[in-house]
Amino acid sequence: MxxxxxxxxxxxxxxxxxxxxxxxxxxxxxxxxKKDGTxxxxxxxxxxxxxVFIPIRIIPTLIEKGRYKESxxxxxCSYEKTWTLCQ
Known part of the structure; x- marks a missing residue:
């Protein structure tokens, strides 16, 4: 994009x-x-x-589904990052 x-x-x-x-x-x-690297x-x-940093590779999914979870x-040690978009 x-x-x-x-x-x-x-x-x-x-x-x-x-x-x-x-x-x-x-x-x-x-x-x-603003764009900041990837x-x-x-x-x-x-x-x-x-x-908040949003990896460019996840933006289409984030826009389409409104949420992206990365493990x-x-x-x-496991952990998750979660981005959620609201209107």
């Missing part, structure tokens, strides 16, 4: 994010985004906060 298409699909939606490895979570209405980084507004393992 092109960044322009991603902006049209994400700006104005609310994102909920949870990282089970370190317990970080975030919930806000997306007002600004991810898109979304923010509530330009220059505010750290934002990982580090030294035999």
């Amino acid at each position: 092109l960044i322009k298409e991603i902006k049209q699909a994400l700006i104005g939606k609310t994102i909920s994010y949870f990282d089970g490895w370190n317990g970080s979570c975030d919930y806000f209405k997306i007002g600004y985004l 991810s898109v980084r979304v923010f509530p507004e330009k220059g505010k906060g750290w934002g 990982n393992e580090v030294e035999r």
Whole structure:
């Protein structure tokens, strides 16, 4: 997907994010985004906060289904990351 298409699909939606490895979570209405390597980084507004990284490869599924769950393992410890989009 092109960044322009991603902006049209994400700006104005609310994102909920949870990282089970370190317990970080975030919930806000997306007002600004920028490309950051292989991810898109979304923010509530330009220059505010750290934002949430969304890997570009998961964005089509996230837009289509409204949710994406990724399972990982580090030294035999399993954890999940979850992204959810709301209207």
